[in-house]
Amino acid sequence: MRYLFLFVGITVIFMACKKDKTIYVQTPYELKIPSHFPDMIIPIDNPMTVEGVELGRKLFYEKKLSGDNTQACATCHAPSAGFSDPEQFSTGIDGLQGDRNSMALINLGWNTSFFWDGRSKTLEEQIIQPVINPIEMHEEWKNVVGKLSADIEYKNMFFKAFNTDEIDSLQAAKAIAQFLRTLISGESKFDVMYKFENNLSLSANDQVIYQTITPSEWAGYDLFKSLNGADCFHCHNGPLMQVQKFSNNGLDAAFTDIGRGDVTGDPNDYGKFKVPTLRNIAYTAPYMHDGRFSTIDEVIEHYSSGIQQSSTIDPLIEYAFQGGVQLDAFEKDLLKQFLMTLSDENFVNNPDFQEP
Amino acid sequence: MRKFKQVVLISLAAVTFFSCKEEQEPDCQTEPAKLRVTVQPVFGSETLYLDSVYSTVEGYDVKFTDLKFYMENPRNGSAVLIDAGLFDYRERGTLLMEGEGSYLDYSSMNANLGVHSSINHNDPAAFDNASMLNIANSNDMHWGWNPGYIFVKVEAKVDTIADANPLFDHNVVFHIGKDENFQTLTFSDVNWSDQGSHHELPLKLDMETFLQNGAETIDLKNEYTSHTAAGQEVLSMKVMVNFKAALTPY
Numbered sequence: 336m337r338y339l340f341l342f343v344g345i346t347v348i349f350m351a352c353k354k355d356k357t358i359y360v361q362t363p364y365e366l367k368i369p370s371h372f373p374d375m376i377i378p379i380d381n382p383m384t385v386e387g388v389e390l391g392r393k394l395f396y397e398k399k400l401s402g403d404n405t406q407a408c409a410t411c412h413a414p415s416a417g418f419s420d421p422e423q424f425s426t427g428i429d430g431l432q433g434d435r436n437s438m439a440l441i442n443l444g445w446n447t448s449f450f451w452d453g454r455s456k457t458l459e460e461q462i463i464q465p466v467i468n469p470i471e472m473h474e475e476w477k478n479v480v481g482k483l484s485a486d487i488e489y490k491n492m493f494f495k496a497f498n499t500d501e502i503d504s505l506q507a508a509k510a511i512a513q514f515l516r517t518l519i520s521g522e523s524k525f526d527v528m529y530k531f532e533n534n535l536s537l538s539a540n541d542q543v544i545y546q547t548i549t550p551s552e553w554a555g556y557d558l559f560k561s562l563n564g565a566d567c568f569h570c571h572n573g574p575l576m577q578v579q580k581f582s583n584n585g586l587d588a589a590f591t592d593i594g595r596g597d598v599t600g601d602p603n604d605y606g607k608f609k610v611p612t613l614r615n616i617a618y619t620a621p622y623m624h625d626g627r628f629s630t631i632d633e634v635i636e637h638y639s640s641g642i643q644q645s646s647t648i649d650p651l652i653e654y655a656f657q658g659g660v661q662l663d664a665f666e667k668d669l670l671k672q673f674l675m676t677l678s679d680e681n682f683v684n685n686p687d688f689q690e691p
Numbered sequence: 692m693r694k695f696k697q698v699v700l701i702s703l704a705a706v707t708f709f710s711c712k713e714e715q716e717p718d719c720q721t722e723p724a725k726l727r728v729t730v731q732p733v734f735g736s737e738t739l740y741l742d743s744v745y746s747t748v749e750g751y752d753v754k755f756t757d758l759k760f761y762m763e764n765p766r767n768g769s770a771v772l773i774d775a776g777l778f779d780y781r782e783r784g785t786l787l788m789e790g791e792g793s794y795l796d797y798s799s800m801n802a803n804l805g806v807h808s809s810i811n812h813n814d815p816a817a818f819d820n821a822s823m824l825n826i827a828n829s830n831d832m833h834w835g836w837n838p839g840y841i842f843v844k845v846e847a848k849v850d851t852i853a854d855a856n857p858l859f860d861h862n863v864v865f866h867i868g869k870d871e872n873f874q875t876l877t878f879s880d881v882n883w884s885d886q887g888s889h890h891e892l893p894l895k896l897d898m899e900t901f902l903q904n905g906a907e908t909i910d911l912k913n914e915y916t917s918h919t920a921a922g923q924e925v926l927s928m929k930v931m932v933n934f935k936a937a938l939t940p941y
Binding site: 371372373374376445532533534535560562568569570572573574578579580601603644646650651653655656 | 741742756814815816820825826827830831833834835836837846847848859860862863864916918920
C-alpha cells in the first residue's frame, strides 16, 4: 500500500514536470532570401527549423491527408506547374469540382492574405482548410491525426520537429507552413533585370543570364511599366510581382463569384480578388480565379481589349473606358516575351521542393 | 501511519508545486510612453468613409476608394518620433504612426509630406522591417527605385452627370511622388490628448478643402488623373499643395 502510494506520488511529480523531460533541440532553418527581397517575417510561435521543414515537405506530398488516401496537397499544387493545377478546376476526392482555379504557391511568406478572396490571414490557418473541404481532400483532421500517429516515422518526425508525442492538426499545419515558406522564387531572368536596372550587384551567374536578355525582353518590361503602354505595374509590381490587395481587373460586367465580397459582405468588394503574383506565369496556366484563360495570349487580349466595366472595377484599370490598353500585335508579343522572363527554372526544379 | 501518509502527501504536493514553479518576471518596469498621430478624413463637416458618396461644389457625386500618404521624419528639433508614417485609410484606419517618447518633446512638429530625396531612391528592401518604407510595408506606395515612393495617393469614382442615375464611371487616380513634388509640413502649437495608455495627436484630412483650396480648385471632371508623368506637372503640384492644405490639426 505504502509503495503504491509513493509510486503514485512520484508519477504525479514526473507528469507535472513533463516539459523538463529530455527535449530534442531543433536546428534553425536558414531561409535563402534573395538579396533584393525584404526579410520574411516569421510568426513567433512557428520558428523555421530544419526538422519542421522536412516534416512539412513530407506532409505536403502525403495522400493520407485525404479521405480516401488518394490526394495530397501536391495533387492540386504540382511543382512542375509552379505549385498550381493545370486543370481549370481541381477535382476533389469525391469527384466534386470547385469553381476556383488552384493557386500557385510562390513566395507566400511575404503574402498577407490567402485564397482568392483572402479569407485566411495566416498560412497556418489556411492549411487547415483543404483537408476538411468536402470538395477537396474531404477528411477529418481527427482521422488524419489517427493515420499519422499509426506511422512510426511520423511519430519520430513530429517529435523531432515539435517535441511532442501527440500529433495534432496545429502542428501539422505549422510544419506545412514552414515548408511553404521555403518556396522562394527569385532567380528568374526578371530578377537579373530588376537588379540591373537598380544598380544592385550581379553575381557571376547573374552576369551570364544578363548576357541573354534580349532587346525585346527589355522593351516588353518597359511596356509592362509604361502608363500609356500595358500599364500592368500598378498591381503586379516589386520583387514579388504583386501588390497585396484585392482588385477587380475587369473580367465581368456581372459577377457569378463575388470573391472578396463573400468575406467582407460589402457590395463595394464584389468581384474583387487577390492580386496574384506573375512569377512563373508560364507554368501556372490556366489563369484568373476561375481559370477562364488557358493561355497568356488570352490574358493579354483581356487587358488589351476585353475589359468589362462594372461598379467595382479598379480605377487602375485605367483604359477601361476604351475596353483596355489597346496593344497592337507587336506590343502584345513584346509583353509576352517579358512575361516569360518571370520563369524561374531553379524554382520549379529545386530538388528540396520535390516529393521526398 | 496515517500521519506518515499525510507527511508524504504534503511533501509530495510541495515538491510538485515548487518543482514546476514558472520563473516570474518582476513587473516593475514602466512602459515607455507611446505617442500616436491619427488622421480623420472628413468632407467638410461630414466624416469621410471610403465608398460613400459626397457632393462636390461642381455638383458631382464622388466616392473615394483609396486615401494614402507618407509622412516622413516627423520631428521637433532633435527629437524624432519615427522614420516615417504611412496612412492607409482602407487597411490601417485612422492611425498614421505610433512612436515612443514624451509628448512634451513635440509641442510643435515638422514633417515631410512624401519621402525626402536623400532616401527616396534607396533599396526599399533594406529599410528596417518595422519601417513603413520597407517594401513589405510600402506595398503599392513604391513605384520603383528610380521614381521612388508615391507620396500621396487619392483614388475615387465620380458621377459627373447631375441626374437621378448613380453612374460612377469616371475614375480619379492621383499618384503623386518624385523629388520635385516633395512638401514640408509644420504643425505649430500641437495639442496632444491624454488617452490613458498613450498620448494622441489628432489630425484631420478635409477632402473638400483638397478639392477647393481657395483659388486652387480641382475639377474632377477635367482634372482626374496624374501619375506624376511628363506633361502632368501642374496638376501633380496642385494635388500636393492642396493635400498639404487639407491636412491640419483636428
